Amino acid sequence: MQAVEDESSLTVSRHRPIRDQVADNLRSAIVNMRFTPGQRLVEQELCELTGASRASLRQALRVLEAEGLIETKNGLGTTVAVPTRDQIKELYVVRSHLEGLAVRLATEQAGTETDRRLTACLAAMEGALRADELNTTLLKAKDDFYRIVFETIRNTTLEQYLGMIHRRIPQMRATSIRREGRGAQAYAEMCEVVDSMLARDSARAEHFITLHVDNAGRAALGDVP
Known part of the structure; x- marks a missing residue:
């Protein structure tokens, strides 16, 4: 080693x-x-x-x-582990659907405190992008976003299943975010997600988090044979 x-x-x-x-x-x-x-x-x-x-x-x-x-x-x-192309596809398909559901529920249940935390989280993402700290601070800020979502919806079953997915993909997330231009693209997508949540537009928020995960999945595939 x-x-x-x-x-x-x-x-x-x-x-x-x-x-x-x-x-x-x-x-x-x-x-x-x-x-x-x-x-x-x-x-x-x-x-x-x-x-x-x-x-x-x-x-x-x-x-x-x-x-x-x-x-x-x-x-x-x-x-x-070296994940196969099929494994990556499967994980991101499931992740896309589960995160879409979680964000839709969080948008419907959000209150003033959730709004404040989401706004601060988005600011942290912007700071990470400006500092070019994609693989550390930006991913941590995204983890904070999911924590806010879970604490808002208080759905332990959904949190457990999404947690299982998230524990399987840390390498893929790290690979994805380092792709040329992916950091800026991911931040723009998360801006749309958070703006939609603040506007209480659950369908739009679900659409953009699904788009975000789908794009992340394509970036994670990269050159995987």
Whole structure:
């Protein structure tokens, strides 16, 4: 396994379950492409990077494997997953429909506090775009957008299913947002979504979030064979 930069950032503390911290840190490393698709993950090296025991590391790896971020094959060990073209298409089709429903419901249920948070979230996206922090601050602002939506609709079933999808696509999101011009396009789409939500136009908001996800899916496919 290739060495990664700033290895100390993967080290865990003792204030949360070690398994959860290791899973979070490795997930972040995969999302940020510190571990690249197809790269082999060696347990001993990961233990040294994280400071975790082999038992805790294996528990964390099982979590990431269940999320589809890594895969283990007999004789080949554990590697960062390389999603196929069909898998990407399937995930984004489901994501498009579920996010459309979530945004429509949030638009119908939104109040003054939701409006304030959405406006602040959009401002954060604009700042990230201007600072060219697409793969960090912009994606974090988009995560905040989904958090606002979930907290507005309070539909645990929908949140659980969308959460499952979101945990499967962090690499794809990171790949998508780095495509030439995609950051500006994504921000423009989110402006339409938020403006529609503020205007309480649920059909328009649903249309633009669906368009946003569909465009993200096409960007994520990129050069995938």
